[in-house]
Amino acid sequence: MLSKDIRKHFPILAHEINGHPLVYLDSAATSQKPQQVIDAISNYYEHDNSNVHRGVHTLGNRATEGYEGARDKVRNFINAKSREEIIFTRGTTTALNIVAQSYGRANVNEGDEIVITHMEHHSNIIPWQQLAKERGAVLKYVDLEEDGTLSLEEVRKVVTERTKIVSIMHVSNVLGTMNPIKEITEIAHANGAVMVVDGAQAAPHMKVDVQHLDCDFYAFSGHKMGGPTGIGVLYGKKDLLNKMEPIEFGGEMIDFVGLQESTWKELPWKFEGGTPIIAGAIGLGAAIDFLEEIGLDKIERHEHDLAAYAIKRMSEVEGLTIYGPLDPEKRAGLVTFNLNDVHPHDLATVLDMNGIAVRAGHHCAQPLMKWLDVSATARASFYIYNTEEDVDRLVDGLRMAKEYFNDVN
Known part of the structure; x- marks a missing residue:
C-alpha cells in the first residue's frame, strides 16, 4: 500500500461531509486535486x-x-x-x-x-x-x-x-x-x-x-x-x-x-x-x-491491493452483488455493486449522510446496464489517496444502509 501521507497533499480530504470525515470513493468520475x-x-x-x-x-x-x-x-x-x-x-x-x-x-x-x-x-x-x-x-x-x-x-x-x-x-x-x-x-x-x-x-x-x-x-x-x-x-x-x-x-x-x-x-x-x-x-x-514522483507501478499495485481488500470485505455483506471479474489481477481499482432491492441512488444518499461519496446510476454505460440486466448500480472507485480504512467505512455504511432499509420496509 502507498503511504497514507499522500492524503496530506489533497486539501479537500481534510473536510467533513454531513459531520463525518470525507471518504471519497468516486475517483472514476473525477479525482481530487493535489495542492501541487x-x-x-x-x-x-x-x-x-x-x-x-x-x-x-x-x-x-x-x-x-x-x-x-x-x-x-x-x-x-x-x-x-x-x-x-x-x-x-x-x-x-x-x-x-x-x-x-x-x-x-x-x-x-x-x-x-x-x-x-x-x-x-x-x-x-x-x-x-x-x-x-x-x-x-x-x-x-x-x-x-x-x-x-x-x-x-x-x-x-x-x-x-x-x-x-x-x-x-x-x-x-x-x-x-x-x-x-x-x-x-x-x-x-x-x-x-x-x-x-x-x-x-x-x-x-x-x-x-x-x-x-x-x-x-x-x-x-x-x-x-x-x-x-x-x-x-x-x-x-x-x-x-x-x-x-x-x-x-x-x-x-x-x-x-x-x-x-x-x-x-x-x-x-x-x-x-x-x-x-x-x-x-x-x-x-x-x-x-x-x-x-509516486510511480505508476506503485499506484497500480496499491489499487490492485485495495480492490482485492474491498472485494473481500464487501463480499461479507449479505445480499450484495459485485459485478465484473472477482480476480483483482484482472480488474482496476473500482468495485461496482448492488445491495438487495435497494435502489443505488437511495443507497448512495444514505452513504453520503455518513460522509461516504460513491457514484450511483448507469455510469454513462446504458448498453452495459442492459447486458447486466440492471437499471443502475453503485460504484466505489479508488485512487492513490484511498486506504483500507476507507473500505472499512464503506462496509460499515453498507451495513447501516441495509439495516435502515430493512426497517423502512
Whole structure:
C-alpha cells in the first residue's frame, strides 16, 4: 500500500461531509486535486497569464513555455514517439470525436465495419453510432464473457477484413475489466483496421506505453488523474494525424488565410483551434509530475491491493452483488455493486449522510446496464489517496444502509 501521507497533499480530504470525515470513493468520475496542481494553476494566473504562441513579450513566452512544456510531459508520460503526436483537447470525449469525425469520415464508407464492445462508455459509443449512420457503415459489438472480460477468440470472430476501426476502452469504468489492448491491436492491424483506445480509466492508474501497445489513437482526460477539468489528450500516430483534416477552424490552427482558401499549421497545432486550454495543460503537467514522483507501478499495485481488500470485505455483506471479474489481477481499482432491492441512488444518499461519496446510476454505460440486466448500480472507485480504512467505512455504511432499509420496509 502507498503511504497514507499522500492524503496530506489533497486539501479537500481534510473536510467533513454531513459531520463525518470525507471518504471519497468516486475517483472514476473525477479525482481530487493535489495542492501541487492547484498551485501550478494559480501560479499561471497570478504570474504568467497570457496567450500562447502569439506575443513576443515576457508573459507570452512564459505561458508558451508552460503550455508546450506540458505537451512534452505528456509525451514522456505515455511514451509517444514525438511531441507532434500529442493533441490537447477538452477531454476523452472530444478526443474520440476528433477521431470519428476526422479520420472516420475520410476512411469509413458504406458497408464498412466499426467494432466496439458492450462495456463501452457512451463517449465511445455515440460518435461511432453517428459515423455509422452518416457513412452507411455497420456498427458491431464484441460480446463479453460471463465475468465481464473480453475473449480474444470472440474479438477475432467479430473483426473482419471489412473492419476499418476498432475502438475499445483500456479499462472499464463499470466492471473494472483491464482489456488486452496490445493483443486486440494486433488483431485489428491484421485485418487492416486502426485501433482506437479510450484510456480515461487507465492512464491515471497504470503505466501506459503507446508504442508498446502499438495503438493508432489513445485518448484520456486530465481530471481523472489529479489534473483540472476541461483538459484531455488525443495521442495519434504522426502519419495518421498528418493525413487528417481538423474539425475546428479559426485562430491558432492556421498557417495562411486567403479570401477563398486557407492552409493549416503543422502538427500538433492544426487540431488546436482558438485560444488553447493553457491553464488546464499546465495543471495537467503538474499532475503528471506528481504521479511520476509516486510511480505508476506503485499506484497500480496499491489499487490492485485495495480492490482485492474491498472485494473481500464487501463480499461479507449479505445480499450484495459485485459485478465484473472477482480476480483483482484482472480488474482496476473500482468495485461496482448492488445491495438487495435497494435502489443505488437511495443507497448512495444514505452513504453520503455518513460522509461516504460513491457514484450511483448507469455510469454513462446504458448498453452495459442492459447486458447486466440492471437499471443502475453503485460504484466505489479508488485512487492513490484511498486506504483500507476507507473500505472499512464503506462496509460499515453498507451495513447501516441495509439495516435502515430493512426497517423502512
